[in-house]
Each structure stands twice: as structure tokens, then as C-alpha cells.
Amino acid sequence: MFKYFLKRIALTVPTFVALMFITFAAIRLVPGDPVEVRVGERGISPERLAYFRHELGLDQPVWKQFLDYMWQLLHGDFGTSFVTNQKVLTEFLALFPATLELGLCAMLFAALIGVPAGALAAVKRGSWYDQALMALSVTGYSMPIFWWGLLLIMVVSEGWGLTPVSGRIDLIRYYFEPVTGFMLIDALLSDQKAAFLDALHHLVLPAIVLGTIPLAVIARMTRSSMLEVLNEDYVRTARAKGLPPSQVIGVHALRNALVPVVTVIGLQVGTLMAGAVLTETIFSWPGVGKWLIESIGRRDYPSLQGGVMLISTLIILVNLGVDVLYGIINPRIRHGG
Amino acid sequence: MAVDALDLPVAADAAALSSARAFWSAFRENRGGVIGLVVVAAIVLLAILADVVAPYPPNEQFRDAVRAAPVWAEGGSWRFILGTDGLGRDMLSRLIHGARVSLFIGLAVMSVSFVLGVVIGLAAAFFRDVVDVVVSRLMDLIMAVPGLVLAILVVAVLGPSLANTIVAVTIVSLPHYVRLVRGSALNELTKEYVIAAKVAGVGPVRLMLSTVLPNCLAPLIVQAALGVSSAILDAAALGFLGLGAQPPLAEWGTMLADSREFIRSNPWLVTLPGLAILITVVSINLLGDGLRDALDPKMRRS
Numbered sequence: 001m002f003k004y005f006l007k008r009i010a011l012t013v014p015t016f017v018a019l020m021f022i023t024f025a026a027i028r029l030v031p032g033d034p035v036e037v038r039v040g041e042r043g044i045s046p047e048r049l050a051y052f053r054h055e056l057g058l059d060q061p062v063w064k065q066f067l068d069y070m071w072q073l074l075h076g077d078f079g080t081s082f083v084t085n086q087k088v089l090t091e092f093l094a095l096f097p098a099t100l101e102l103g104l105c106a107m108l109f110a111a112l113i114g115v116p117a118g119a120l121a122a123v124k125r126g127s128w129y130d131q132a133l134m135a136l137s138v139t140g141y142s143m144p145i146f147w148w149g150l151l152l153i154m155v156v157s158e159g160w161g162l163t164p165v166s167g168r169i170d171l172i173r174y175y176f177e178p179v180t181g182f183m184l185i186d187a188l189l190s191d192q193k194a195a196f197l198d199a200l201h202h203l204v205l206p207a208i209v210l211g212t213i214p215l216a217v218i219a220r221m222t223r224s225s226m227l228e229v230l231n232e233d234y235v236r237t238a239r240a241k242g243l244p245p246s247q248v249i250g251v252h253a254l255r256n257a258l259v260p261v262v263t264v265i266g267l268q269v270g271t272l273m274a275g276a277v278l279t280e281t282i283f284s285w286p287g288v289g290k291w292l293i294e295s296i297g298r299r300d301y302p303s304l305q306g307g308v309m310l311i312s313t314l315i316i317l318v319n320l321g322v323d324v325l326y327g328i329i330n331p332r333i334r335h336g337g
Numbered sequence: 338m339a340v341d342a343l344d345l346p347v348a349a350d351a352a353a354l355s356s357a358r359a360f361w362s363a364f365r366e367n368r369g370g371v372i373g374l375v376v377v378a379a380i381v382l383l384a385i386l387a388d389v390v391a392p393y394p395p396n397e398q399f400r401d402a403v404r405a406a407p408v409w410a411e412g413g414s415w416r417f418i419l420g421t422d423g424l425g426r427d428m429l430s431r432l433i434h435g436a437r438v439s440l441f442i443g444l445a446v447m448s449v450s451f452v453l454g455v456v457i458g459l460a461a462a463f464f465r466d467v468v469d470v471v472v473s474r475l476m477d478l479i480m481a482v483p484g485l486v487l488a489i490l491v492v493a494v495l496g497p498s499l500a501n502t503i504v505a506v507t508i509v510s511l512p513h514y515v516r517l518v519r520g521s522a523l524n525e526l527t528k529e530y531v532i533a534a535k536v537a538g539v540g541p542v543r544l545m546l547s548t549v550l551p552n553c554l555a556p557l558i559v560q561a562a563l564g565v566s567s568a569i570l571d572a573a574a575l576g577f578l579g580l581g582a583q584p585p586l587a588e589w590g591t592m593l594a595d596s597r598e599f600i601r602s603n604p605w606l607v608t609l610p611g612l613a614i615l616i617t618v619v620s621i622n623l624l625g626d627g628l629r630d631a632l633d634p635k636m637r638r639s
Contacts, residue, residue, distance in 0.1 A: 014474050015474060015477055015478050015481055018474065018475065018478045019478060019481065019482070022478070022482075023490075026490055026491075026494045027494075029494045029495075030493075030494050135369075138369070138619055138622055138623060138626070139615070139619055141622070142566065142570070142615060142618040142619040142622050143615065144570055144573055144574065144577075144590075144611055144614045144615060144618070146573075146574060146577045146590075146593065146611075147577075147593060147607075147610075147611025147612075147614065147615070148611075150593070150597065150600060150607050150611070151607070151608065151611065153600065154600055154604055154607065154608075158600070158601055270480075270481075270483040270484070271483070271484075273483040273486060274483040274484055274485035274486055275485075277485055277486065277489070277578075278485070278574055278577070278578070281578065292486070292489070293489070293578060296489065296493045296580070304490065304493060308482065308486060308487075308490050311482075311483065311486055312481050312482045312483075312486075315481055315482070315483060316481045319481070
């Protein structure tokens, strides 16, 4: 078992090295000299230019630059923003809780609706409910979520006036100490009920938008996994023993059907990050996705480079975690692999 | 010998015909798949005939009718059935020409990834060892970066344009094809008919292309169909972020981004391009699901 985990962890090392190489190479390929990009169009004396080049290590051979870059990354240095002169890691960590809060709420929304909806469709297989849900599910995972977000803003925020258009909270009206970085929890900790409700109002639409594709995938996955399980011998046995249908479905079938669903939820993290870029841009949600897009607009290449590196690292680690967890739950995997 | 040469093609034709017939009768049963096929066919037709069907050229500006309402809304007229955009361009014409752009992106991404996927995937499965390890790790890496984020990085580096959108989305979608080809080829390579072909002295290229590949095609065709729709979606997202096709090209995502400022005053400007994307992607996905059910009984949704 220990060997399986070691092997799985060792396999991520080349992926990390290649990831470092890609982010390093990508920035070299950007047209124009990084120093000139940094000093802008004002122009600069040749001596200052040489000084900056030396400062950034650009006068070194390329392989040396790459090794330096790796060395920095391994020491937790993800570069310094051209625009704010702040460490990229500091900026990322400051914004990440907003993305995490949005992502977790989106996933919660998707799982809480998707699992029961999918399970019910499997039980009522072939009914109009089943067919409607499957049609909705195809629509859900085909959804251009940037449009879906605008549509919801148009109807719910502008039309009905139910939710705010952008941001995480009404900054003018509410203030509380950021303890966890999660608005909902911090608001509760500060004991301001109104602030909590306001944060919730801000969160609802973005979470629905970001959760739409995972919801469709989870509902579909739960349905097909449930259909398989319902044909298993142990479910038939449970029925034959005369257990009430609710118990057979809820306890015996659903619990087993959920194993692949949980894996799918874990693997949705990548989709979620990509979705977060779009969702945060639409709702002006101050998270890492919006920051990444803005850093492109500002030609802030170190932020872009560090941001992609950090997001990918996170996803590799989550996937590793899912695999390890799966190995613990399911011994067949670790012995087979 | 002579009899063989005469008989074989006929038998092959007959077999192909009957399997095509079997495929069609299986496909026809799937209502969603048939609806998808019909809508996709209609969109393809519109895209091909865009110059004939569209009432106006996509970039012609009508200064007297900026942001004209669609025909069903107050103040709308039959002159511009779906209204005009912020620069007075006919929405219907731009949407029809947009179908051309989106389908082109989808098909271009799919064909390049399909061919590269087959070549790289077969090479990995056939040569194993170093080639396989390098290919597999590289694909793992691409899949570790979220699709859209990687595409954004590529476009940020290369510069935003239609061509670079295609390059970026192709890089993102390639691993799906490679993994699929590699996986099914590895599976086929252990089967007896392949061993028999090897023993009969079939060369490696012919073995991979004409013995193994045809038996990997079913899942690959399904992947290709679904690949077109996800490419269209990714390209539209890039366009929406201002990193894809550049104005004045009538690309649906770019059109959506351009009309964001009119979300209050002219909601249809935001609604229509998104609806076009959704309808196209849904119908291609329905078609793909139908293909999967018909081609591969094992994967058939119960």
C-alpha cells in the first residue's frame, strides 16, 4: 500500500518539472523583451537597461535561467508582479479564499441537487421526469456559462432586483475582520446577521453559474451509476428480505452508487477552475480567476506565469489526493496499478 | 488467387453496407440523436450558404438603425428581423456568419487533434517504452492545467487571433484523442487477430493503420463529435474574454462580449449570440450521444 502511494507521488515529479518548463518557456515566447515590457514606452538609458537585465537574470544563458527559475519555485518564490511589485504568491493567497469559497459553494449546490435528482431519475427510469432531467443535463453541460451568468444577471438582478450584480459583499455597509477569508464564515464570526445575508445574496448567482456544469455531470453520473447498482445481487437480496424501498434505495443502493460519483466530483476541480475564470470575470468576484485575466490585460507576465503555475500545482495535488483516497477506499486499484 | 481478388471487394462492400444499415437503424431509435442530427445539418447548411441566406453582409453598418429592436419587440421592423447591434450591423446576418466561424473553429480543432491524436497515440501504443512514457507524461501535464487556463496562457503568449484560438484549443483537446487512441490500440494489440496479422508478416505501419486503427474508430468518432462541441465552447469563451477572434469578425463569443454594455437597454443583443452557441453545442452533444449509443453497445446508456 505504501509502495503504491510512493509510486503515485513519484509520478507527479516529472509532471511538475514539465509544468515549470512550460510556464518558463511560455514567457520566453512572448514577443518583446520582458525588460522593455516592464519599463513601458517611456524609454530608458542603455545602462539602466543593462542593469535591469542583470537584475532579472536575463544576461545569463537560458539553461541557467531555467535552473534559477526552478530553484526559486522550489523555495516558494513564484516571482514578483510587474505592476504591483508584490510577490505573486502573496497576491494569489490573498485572493484564493474568494475563489475557494465560490468553488466550494458551487460544488455543494451541484452535489446537493445533482445526487438526489440523478438517483430519482434512475429509480423512475423512463418516466417523463427521467427524460426531462436528462434533457436538462445535456443543456447544462453544453452551457456557455459566461452567457448563462449574463442571462441570470439580466433576469434575477436587473429584472427582479433580487440579487446584487457584482462583488462579494456591500463594502460600504459592512466591515468585519477577515479571519478565514471566507465571507460567509467571517460574517457569522463577527455576529452581523445582515452582513451574512448580504454575502449570501452576493454568492448565490455566481455559485449557481459555476455549479451548472458540475450539476449536470453529477446528475447524469449518479443516474447511470445508480442504474447499474440497482441490478446488483445485494440490492435484490435487500428487496427480497422485505426492506422498505426507501431503505433499499437510500442505504443499500445509493451508498454504493456514490463511489464513482465522488471520484467525478474530485476530477471536476479542473473544470471548476476554468469556470471560475469566466464566472469571476462576469460577477467581478475578486478571486484568482479574475486576477489572472486582468494580469493579461496589464501585460503582467510574472503574475500570469506564477498564477498558472499555482493553479496547476493545486490541481495536480488535488488529483493526487483523489487518487490516494481512492486507493484507500478501493484496494483493487492499488494492487492492480 | 484470382477468385479471391474478385470476391473480396464485393464481400467487403456488402459487409460495409449492412453494418451501415445496422448503424442507422440503431441510431434512428435515439430521439435525441436524430434531433441533434437535424439541427446540426441545418446549422451546417446555414454556415455554407451564409452569403446567400444572410440578408446583409455581416459587417455592413446601418447608421440610421443602431441597436434597432427585433421584429417582435416594440419598435421592431421586418427590415432587421433580429435587430441590429451597437454599430448598426444586422444581428441575423452576423449570427448566420458566426455559425461559419464557430463551425470552422470546431472542425479545424477536431481534424488536427484527430490526426495528431491517431499518429501520437498509435506511436505510443506501438513503440511502448520511452515513446509511451514521454507521450503519456506530456498528455498528463496538459491535462493538469485546466483547459481554459492553458488556452488563455497560449493565447496570451501568441497574441489573440482566430488562428491562435485554434492552436490553443487544439493543444487543450489533444490529450483526449491521444489517450483514447493509445488505450484502445493497446487493448487491440493483445487480441488474436493482431497477432495473426503479425505472424502473417504485416509491416508495422500497415498493422497499425489498417489492422488496429479501424477497430479503435468507434469511440474515436464519438470523441470527435463531442470534441467539436467543446472546441466551439472553449473558442467562444476565449472570444468572450477578448482573447479569441478579434472584431469585426462575427464570432458568437466576441459578439456577446461586445454587447455586454447593452445588457440593460437591449437585452436581446446579449441573449441571441449565447442562444446560438447553446443550440449548436447542445445539438452536437445530442448527436454525439446518439452516435455513441449506436456505435458502441457496451457504452450504451441504460
